[in-house]
Amino acid sequence: MQHTPIRGIIAYPVTPFLADDAGIDEAAFRRVLDALLATDPAAIAILGSAGESAYLREAEWQRGVELGVEAVGGKVPLIVGIGELTTAAAVAKARFAERAGADRLMVIPVSYWKLDETEIFAHFEAVAAATDLPIMVYNNPATSGVDMPPALLVRMVREIPGIDLIKESSGDIHRMHAIHELSDGTIPFYNGANHLALEALAAGAQGWCTAAPNLLGSQPARLVAHIDAGEMEQARALFYTLLPVLRFIVQGGLPTTVKAGLRLQGLEAGDPRRPLRPLAGERLETLRHLLATQ
């Protein structure tokens, strides 16, 4: 299945929480989404890794989907992230997101026990069979514990109706080469490793999945525009300007660092959920300095 591919930035909001474990802070979530919509994204993807999806209770997650659909309001495609340990839970979430009005799903398998390729394939097959929404398959071994090699990713796009895009967040540029080669350049892939943004676009990535616009505004979109215009030097100069922030948010964990950065910029989005702790001390000062010199 081939939809018109999304070209450019797929932006990821954090999910703000109320104090005392009292659920999503709905007003703050809307503010975060409104701010993201102003950064020139090609799409918005809620409840992904940056959105602390893994730490949400089921009802919270469902409310998050509804809020996202409402706030994005069709201005750009709205993608919903699904990362579940069991196939049954992933299927249930896919159905909910479709009913709630999402435009697309991004699905990542999560492991406790290692999964073999047959198990991963069957997981995606079950989710895809449960929904009419197109699906982006998402590889992020560092967070999910599941590592899907390029050949498996390409095979799933080819063989499972409904899966049409690939998000690669392993940070290994050679995997992007392999996806390009194995699909003869026909399957759009997106880079999810922030500190590899320049090279992934050089290698032919269709876009960049990133929470960076929360803190860097439309500069990520501008990087893509420079590449599209063949302005390699400007692209490189911009990339090296952004890189300290990109590296910092990758190394410090996206929810922790992006929420801290939003607070520094005056958009209160609360703290990450425990055991994650708010950024503090020297690292907070580093981020303050990095953002001030952007």
Add this chain to the structure above:
Amino acid sequence: MQHTPIRGIIAYPVTPFLADDAGIDEAAFRRVLDALLATDPAAIAILGSAGESAYLREAEWQRGVELGVEAVGGKVPLIVGIGELTTAAAVAKARFAERAGADRLMVIPVSYWKLDETEIFAHFEAVAAATDLPIMVYNNPATSGVDMPPALLVRMVREIPGIDLIKESSGDIHRMHAIHELSDGTIPFYNGANHLALEALAAGAQGWCTAAPNLLGSQPARLVAHIDAGEMEQARALFYTLLPVLRFIVQGGLPTTVKAGLRLQGLEAGDPRRPLRPLAGERLETLRHLLATQ
């Protein structure tokens, strides 16, 4: 805090499920626990990694605790495993297990976003503060995504009241050396890496946390007895006899392989939960052969 340490085998049951995602198969769970009690364990630990705790719904997990308490019935200490992404969920489970009559907790932090040592420490502190049960801190980076080095493990035992034992499943013998040295041999540690059982005992492990007795009966307990008797050659001979099965269940994933083995041995404990798939084909034949030649 120091309790009388458990010497020998801490045995881990699988958790049998009913078909069609219909919850725990209670009768089968009791059969599994009864069979384990006959393998000469020093303790039984339910709802651990082998028990597919990660794949259980909250109500299923609670029912599992009640069933375990009832079936073990005080014959040996009953340990309950807690592996949660959020601190709030871990605390809630600790409280439930204490009310339900567990003797001890085994707690493993699970990550989506990487945790730093402050976050891990605070997670354990919160769980320990919520219960009077003694706690075994459990390190298993391959399944949980969190890697706690020896210095952190030892520090938590020393500084957090209620944490008194260490289970090390990284499979790195040097970490056991470090725990021994950092604690001057005073903190009992247990080996959770099956294929390292002989060497861990040689290095001074207080016991072996293992699902192997499900398939190998009292032979693991016998290995410990040989070591205790200074019968190094017999210990070694027995270990090499058991090793093919130990290696197979480690490499194939405990729920998948142990459930398949129980079925081969006539104790029906169902299939693992999806996306895990039942052992089949050539690998099933390998296990059949391995068990037949024990």
Add this chain to the structure above:
Amino acid sequence: MQHTPIRGIIAYPVTPFLADDAGIDEAAFRRVLDALLATDPAAIAILGSAGESAYLREAEWQRGVELGVEAVGGKVPLIVGIGELTTAAAVAKARFAERAGADRLMVIPVSYWKLDETEIFAHFEAVAAATDLPIMVYNNPATSGVDMPPALLVRMVREIPGIDLIKESSGDIHRMHAIHELSDGTIPFYNGANHLALEALAAGAQGWCTAAPNLLGSQPARLVAHIDAGEMEQARALFYTLLPVLRFIVQGGLPTTVKAGLRLQGLEAGDPRRPLRPLAGERLETLRHLLATQ
């Protein structure tokens, strides 16, 4: 020290040997060098990794230097590779190369026992003090066993007179980012990882150190030209055309695969030195096919 940096391709010849361990095949070496000179290189670097420098006796190495100086004849800068286990041997080679008329040295430390940064620094200091030739510091942990992080590389360029360029062959693009950042873009760095050629140039590499022109002619030089002209799409298309060959020669070892490829293309350059064995069987057929479809 800053020389006019070399922009583009630094080409690496193989070193042909006579049969029966009878030394360098001088006529063949000249043919290899003449062919390389026709591929539009910015410089030629003899006796590097691809040149089997590690397997040469001292007298063979010296003869190789003389042959290289003579054959290149000032048409482009002539760089001589030095990779030695002891500092004394590296110093002796540096002096020889200077006397023989080389234009520049490329120096890689080789380890049996791991070296700390003080030892590496002192090694380079001793070599640089022994010669007036400018030195490119070369990092290639996979072959040499020594891994020099960006901060050390940059520090050596800054603090050791005579060291002015960096060749990075770890294949880690983030190290190129770090070199750029740590030196504010002022230290020219070259990429030595063939399958990373496109992205390294995107990231700002001054050139590409490669044995690929032996088999691919002036196509590597053309890739650099496309980048320089802002022709990103053409650069990408060319890179993906070259990539199967680049990957093959990296994975199969440069001396083995390049010598086999030269033979397939009619330029007999002999076999690699034992224990390396000539490419044969299915892998040779793969290379034949890859070269035929270039």
Add this chain to the structure above:
Amino acid sequence: MQHTPIRGIIAYPVTPFLADDAGIDEAAFRRVLDALLATDPAAIAILGSAGESAYLREAEWQRGVELGVEAVGGKVPLIVGIGELTTAAAVAKARFAERAGADRLMVIPVSYWKLDETEIFAHFEAVAAATDLPIMVYNNPATSGVDMPPALLVRMVREIPGIDLIKESSGDIHRMHAIHELSDGTIPFYNGANHLALEALAAGAQGWCTAAPNLLGSQPARLVAHIDAGEMEQARALFYTLLPVLRFIVQGGLPTTVKAGLRLQGLEAGDPRRPLRPLAGERLETLRHLLATQ
């Protein structure tokens, strides 16, 4: 081929050098060997990794063999280490050692370019064909860059006449398990990873190849004796006493740390060869303290 296996400690001397790169310090080498002979070794192995074989010129190496044969004088078997990049050089050294009166060779392949199994096998075949001395195949990927898996090691012992023992220094206990299993316990293997000494003996290692007796006297031999006597607790207690020194010399590099330790103990054996630097500063003080508390 099966010789009576050597049971216990195979002791490795360092190679003392004269100042100003002036060759082996012969008197000091004799003192080192005499001291080693007093530590109850089952054999002595000269010119191994600890003996800085990799840094010796050819004539120095030859002189080292002669000195070793003379000093050991048949009191225990004398093993000569051969680690060469080219097959031709390894063959030449094997012939020399045999003529000089060595009892056995220990052969490690060294890589610049990665070797495949066919290349490694042919390298050993060529060396074995060149000598009547029995050969111990030596695996030490961290220093040599060549990693030989258990199946290859066992196959070479089985298929190449003259190769009869295995030294495993990867530090991976599972490889010792595999050697035991693949050979049905019939091929004697030796542990070369000092900080794994206790567990390797537990797993059935025939002995321990170590430079530790240079600093720890007959205590390593006593560890083996405890194991042989089934005195597991005493073995463990002794091991943990030795472990800080064992770990220190492994992490700091054997030539560097053992030569420093010998000097601290009053046996002057000079400095390691450059680029290796003598132990100094805080690390030297650490070693002084460790040796003082043995």
